[in-house]
Amino acid sequence: MQLKTVWQSGSNNPENSDCLDRISQWWGNLNGKEISWVERLIPQIGGLSEIHWHPQRFDETFVIVNPEIREDTLYWYTPASPVQRNNTVQKLELDNLQQQLYIYPQLESELVIRIGFPEVKYQTLELNNPEVALGEDNILLLWAADRELEIKISLSPENIAKLKELLA
Numbered sequence: 001m002q003l004k005t006v007w008q009s010g011s012n013n014p015e016n017s018d019c020l021d022r023i024s025q026w027w028g029n030l031n032g033k034e035i036s037w038v039e040r041l042i043p044q045i046g047g048l049s050e051i052h053w054h055p056q057r058f059d060e061t062f063v064i065v066n067p068e069i070r071e072d073t074l075y076w077y078t079p080a081s082p083v084q085r086n087n088t089v090q091k092l093e094l095d096n097l098q099q100q101l102y103i104y105p106q107l108e109s110e111l112v113i114r115i116g117f118p119e120v121k122y123q124t125l126e127l128n129n130p131e132v133a134l135g136e137d138n139i140l141l142l143w144a145a146d147r148e149l150e151i152k153i154s155l156s157p158e159n160i161a162k163l164k165e166l167l168a
Contacts, residue, residue, distance in 0.1 A: 005094040009072050009106070023094050024069040027101065030115075036061050038114045055113065061118050076102065087113070115134075125151070 007019040024145040037060040043050040065077040066084075073088045091104040091137075100116035127149070134143045138160050155163065 003097055005096060007092045010111055011045050020069065020092070023092050023101065026099075027067045027069055027074065030064050030067050032063060032065065034061060034118060035064050036114075036116055036118045037115075040112055040114070042110050042112055047117070048112065051112070072106070125149075127151075 001013060005019050005022050007016055007023055009078075013019075017152040019119075031112075037056070038053060040051045040053070042048060062078050062080070065079060067074070067076040068131075069075070072090075073086050075084055075086045077084055087103060088106045089103055090106045090109070093102040095102070098116065100114055103113040103115065105111055105113065127142060127144050127147075130142045130144045135141055138155045140155055140160075141150065142153070156164075
């Protein structure tokens with residue numbers, strides 16, 4: 001699999017239409033899924049490599065409905081509106097590894113839009129000096145009675161041995 005699939009409007013590249021087909025399929029497969037829609041200005045100095053993708057106030061997260069590509073235009077709906085939205089593009093770049101689509105609008109050459117799945121946010125749970133026990137079936141128990149919290153972790157025999165080795 002290629003790391004990137006690029007389609008360019010008006011390109012003479014013989015693979016251009018195949019690239020658009022692959023991107024169209026990816027875009028269509030987003031139907032009913034929650035996506036993040038992030039728009040950034042392309043810096044005049046440094047270009048794309050200087051874009052900061054960290055969350056900003058106007059970034060959107062929504063469920064996309066009926067996404068499709070016809071010719072050089074992307075179409076979609078949002079659940080909140082019966083009006084079909086669209087964007088005519090100059091270039092599409094699909095990052096197959098990160099599963100993100102970069103959209104370069106035709107009328108706004110200084111703008112790039114990144115479509116992808118919202119970032120997974122891990123929650124860190126901190127327990128200070130919890131009670132510890134190893135139960136049946138290699139279940140490691142951690143609990144803090146003062147917080148009324150219990151954590152059960154199922155470990156393989158290999159991971160139990162690794163844990164014992166780390167604690168030795």
